[in-house]
Amino acid sequence: MAVCLNTDSANRMFHILAHDKYYVDKSGMIEIMNARINTMNRYICITKPRRFGKTSIANMLGAYYGRSYHSESLFGDLKISKSESYAAHLNQYNVIYLCLNDLPDAGNTYEDYIGLIKASITEDIKAAYPELKEKQFRNISDLLTATKDQFIFIIDEWDYIFSHELFPEHHSDFLEFLRNLLKDRPYVALAYMTGVLPIKKYSTGSALNMFKEYTMLKDPFFEEYFGFTEDEVKALCDKQSALTMDEIRDWYNGYQTRSGVQLYNPRSVVCALEDAVCQSYWTRTGKMDEVLFFLKYNIGEVRDDVVKMVNSIPVRIEIEKEFSAGQEKPDNKKEIYSAMIIYGLLSYHDGSLCIPNKELMLEFEASLEDEDFGYVAELVHNSGEILNATLDMNGDAVAAYLHNIHNSELPILKYNDENSLSCVVTLAYLSARNKYRMEREEKSGKGFADFIFHPIRRNLAGLILELKADDTPESAIAQIRNKEYYEKLKKENVKNILAVGISYDTHSKEHQCVIEKL
Template identity: 60%
Template sequence: MAIYLNTNKPLENYRELFDEKYFVDKSKIITLLNDRISTKGKYVCITRPRRFGKSSVADMLGAYYSKGVDSKVMFDTLKISKANSYEKHLNKYNVINISFNTIPDKNKTYDDYIGLIQSGLVDDIKTMYPNLEIKKHFNISHMLSATNEKFIFIFDEWDYIFNNNLFIENQNEFLEFLRNMLKDAPYVALCYMTGVLPIKKYSSGSALNMFDEFTFLRDRTFGQYFGFTEDEVSNLCENGEMDFKELEYWYNGYTTSKGIKVYNPRSVVKALENDNCESYWTNTGAMDEVAEYLKYNTLEIRDDVIEMVAGGEIDITIKEEFRAGQEPPKTKKEIYSAMIVLGFLSYYDGYLKIPNQEIMLQFEKALEDEEFGYVSEIIENSRKMLKATVNGDTKTVVEILHDIHNSEIPILKYSDENSLSCVLTLAYLSARDTYRVEREEKSGKGYVDFSFHPRRKNDIPFIVELKKDNSPEVAIKQIKEKEYAQKFRDEYKDKKVLAVGICYNSETKEHSCIIEEI
């Protein structure tokens, strides 16, 4: 049975995806790749964070191009079937499909790693071409040239050894292995390569400089095919019972270079399957990874991270991308670049932010570490803040706000109502575990500063209105007169709704609070 050449494994993998209830058709990407076959643009490297559908697309391409399978019945039902190039390339190529994430069970050296791939590929070529004359000096490139046929290469997780810090002394050898097999080779009809990290650059260029790279920051061609678009998520919600707004809150936040909003597909599907939104970021050590990057330069990035955790955006220009084989990031921009590549931060139009609630939870966990000093105390106190609010304990609410304001974190010193909003977001940080928290939500005759929508049936919905240099009575009056609770009455007919008025006096440096049931 073939391991890499014309194997049926991609077809079997893609058929499983095709049969899923929440399948999304991404096959139109094939039309773009068909246009690149046997042209100067035949080398394509697409990099995205984990769980953005890279392997699914790789399996789809293997199932479509390989002459070792017959996939017409399935692809006839997909969008690609409407393209003019559809039948011209369907099941017409020898496809070499390699996922580089397999490590030998024993003798885990680089030679064993690459030897496993080389020997498997050589055996496949010999089996498919039994009459091929193979000379002693032949390498894989020589063998493929001797066939006088065209091949499509599909490489998944090309960056596995870089992303996992394996075989560091041999990583340039690995790049040379790929270059020797691919560069200027007439037998290459197309090479599609995907992973998390962009290609390593060294010296004045790269061993793989023949590739067109399409990265999370700069891809204006293939962006909509990795991740679910907003329309796709909305359509999935119509076919199920999930509320689109809930999915949006949890998983929205990534934007392509062309401004298309995309969602993490795995998390969306898991939420739909379980009829429950939560963090499905299941990579072991994801939280540790966030914490590790934050600790590389805690003092320089702490204030930015606090502002982002509070729901703000950072105005910053990121030009250089974190790449395979790069040294651990040290400067602020290097750290942010790495976190963008890994999907922990979203970057669009010059603004950096934490994309959604799912990733926010990773940051919250990371910031609980004592190394972040007062930040970890703020997060701990946010649990008390929620409890005090629903219990009408205004004294504790005021005390917690006072403590946050008096912290040594510069961005939490009030200069305007937006600063007060930042403080309040941090004060209620843990509420996001059990509430959908909205800022400036339309309700009644205006926009609510903060609205807290409970996810659990026994929790109490509440509205918070902020005022600077005024009184909490004025805030409560505004909630009533502008009928901010109207949306809550429609949504929670049998529940009481709390109105919370919070005020800060810039002369006395004191907070005041009123909590009423309305």
């Protein structure tokens, strides 16, 4: 039974995907791939974060090109069927499909790992070409050359041993294996490789310089195929009634193409629609996915930026170099951010760095509680006190607490405007996220409230916070009433609603707080 050559696995997996209720047709990408077969551009490496549909695309390509089955019924109604190149390439190729996250059951050395890959290819080729079975070959490339046929290579998770820090002393050997297998070989009709980490920077000796790379930082061709566009998400939302487009947008939007097209995290969107609830579906599949793993390399340098981004303030920075497979640990701010962009933890567009969406905001907010964040962590740990004071309608205690934060050592909190006050409030009430769904600049009534705290538990009061610089807290309370910011909470049947007016005098540096029951 074949393991990697002309197997039916990709066809079966894509069949399941294509018949899913929330399937999004990305087959238009095949037209681009068809145009690259047997050209100088036939080597393609696409690296995107986990959960962005890389394996789904790989299965789609395997199902389309593989000659061991007929998949016209799968693709006949998809976008690719309208392409002039559709019929010419459908099921016309020998496909070698390798998923490089497979480790041998017995043995845990690099020799065991690479031996499993080599054995899988060798055994499948000799089974498919009996005339080669008894012959000896120096390497796999000689064996493939002897077939006198062409192959399409689909290699999923090419970077597995890099991202999981396996066999570091053999990383260059692994790159040489891929080079010997693929580079300048007449049997390669197309080589499609996918993973999380880019390769170019660490292809020493030009080992893999034949590949064109498309990453989270540099991708002019394939961006829209990895992630859902606004229109695609709207079409999915129309298939159900539990969740609105606004809810999905808030939770899972946040990435962009070069042209500014919004992209959504595909796996999270589908999970939310299937479960009929927006929540975090961020799956930590190892330390390389965790926010703190990167931030801890230089928390002192990135701390203020994280506080900004948690407050939805973009950070302006130019990121030129990409974090790549085999790279040493990031040791400065730009390298840390580059790695976080590659892993999808941050989004980067037009020189602005930000936290993409609410799903990841939860990860960053949680990171602020780590003791390595120093004074910020102390603020977060103590933030339960200000929530209690607010619920007790103790405006003086709230004002005193805000005053202490605003006069902390954090440079971002020195700004004399409502933006700074908003940052103070976010830090002050960070622990409230366990009891409230905290919305900033939320549309309610006749305008946008600075903060609305939607209680998760029915016995909690709903909170509406309005902030004023060089004004009075009474003015903030009046705005809450006049613009009816309480409308959303009333529609949610919240019985107890508190209006919280907070002011900050930029000259005296004093805070005031008034709390009234609505």
